[in-house]
Amino acid sequence: MDIKMNYTFDGRLKTVLLVLMGLGAICLAASFFHNPDGYHSRFWSNFLHNSLFFTGIALMSTFFLAVCITAYAGWHVVFKRVWEAFGQFLLIGLILMGIITVGVWLHAHHLYHWTDAASLDPSSDIFDPILKHKSALLNPMMYTILGVGMCAVWLLFHSRLRKFSLAEDKKSDPSDFSAFRKSKVWAAVFLPIAGFTSAGAIWLWLMSVDAHWYSTLFAWYTGASWFVSMICVTILVLLYLKSRGYYEFVNMEHFHDLGKFLFAFSIFWTYLWFSQFMLIWYGNVGEETIYFRERYDNYPVLFYGNLLINFVFPFFVLMRNDTKRKTGTLILVSLVVLFGHWWDFFLMIKPGVVHTAHEAYAHAHEGAHVAIKGMSFPGLLEIGIFIGFLAGFLFFIFSRLTKAPLIAKGDPYIQESLHHHT
């Protein structure tokens, strides 16, 4: 049988992805020069938005690999190299988040209100006691140590799991499971670490954009968004690879399971979204409701659209058994929901940044109006930047896929995966 074990990153795909990355770079540059508030907020918020989104996808693939190893799951083994390739994007994530961190130190951006020294100074007339109170966590030093540190820890665990996975390919004795046993230990240790650090990273990188606000559910909600996005990208990448003649053993049984994850975690995301919303709505505490007040008053299309695109659409389309087993519906739902969660992140980041930039601008120019093009609704530049980042992510993972055989033939669960039935 002619099985394609090694992936060749063909020139045509490379060209297409490079062109799209170029387009993204041009849009990113253009958003830098579209600078009505004087702080390049459009550029920096787009940069943060997309960096966070794709770093999270890389984290979730590593996390899910660890979950599967710990749970003795075997169904995914035939395509686990794809998730290993996603996980390696953590290296790029570390660099991207490093750039944001450098920006915090240099005051290059006003993404985070807590970086404003005057707000922390009790003698200043814009002294902000809430930010002062939170400054033990929300300060540049903690942002750097915890943010970069946590990303580095994820990368360490990913590289260990990858190393053991590759070692299994090369073993000479088929009954030698020593590498797998080691990966089980690393995977099990990673689960609680990933659980706590992902929450910490989300608080620092994302929730602190709205520095006055907090929600204990926010980290899970964002994590669910990342997870669903990761499943969408997985489905799309696998279907692409199959269309190019790779992964002939990945069949509709595997896609059915991925479709179930997409369906179930879309519901899980909605559950968390609603739990956070309803408790805040019911509690009616001003410092909590401000987050939603801002979004329903000023971003109603994004706010309600978020639920339609990320819950109603995948729920009704994927509810049936057969839509999870059809290429067409899987591609449609994956594309829409991937975009939907990018939109969800837009809504998490932009209103807070607008607020911060607006306050900073108002301090400098008494009561001046701040234009919010590309901030209150995604513009063409935002779409272009998303496509550019997505192309960059894909370029990276396809080039990583060439580095190892596509099928992990030494994995103890490979036979289970090849004969998988749902």
Place this chain on the structure above:
Amino acid sequence: MGHHHTSNHIIYGLYTDETDLLKAVQKAKDDHLDIFNVYTPFPVHGLDPILGLAESRLHITGFVYGLLGTLTAFLGMSWIFTRDWPVIFGGKPYWPVPSFIPITFELTVLFAAIGMVVTFYTVSGMGPGITNPILDPRITDDKFCIAFNETTATDGDINKFKSFFQETGASEVNSKEIDA
């Protein structure tokens, strides 16, 4: 599920492994043997398409029961709190939709679950006090069974069944009279 007042004479073979069973069922289909029924202790993936069974419509009833639950809960609460007995809770409006969501969700699940169980039991002819004939108690434990009806079979057919069981590796072959 027919209700004949006669009895059927059944010849059945027991298999110890589900893959042997799947191969045997496929062979019976290929040889055009008329299978009376196949019994397994748990759902065997891939068996339904070989047997040519139509997709169950139970999930459609599940959707309908679920929808009924959604409407019962949502319309019920809406009527109670806006028409029948309006009460203000915690300064919320008379029609506090977000508060209704959890109960609406729960009644959806409850209606779908109970409705599907009752439907399934009814359609399968199961229920309290009803006993169904069983060929062999081990098919509820660890044996996989293919059964042929030999009530009206000729000797030639019965020989075909027996050689079929032998060829496909059945661990034992028995026959039994059961009420139809």
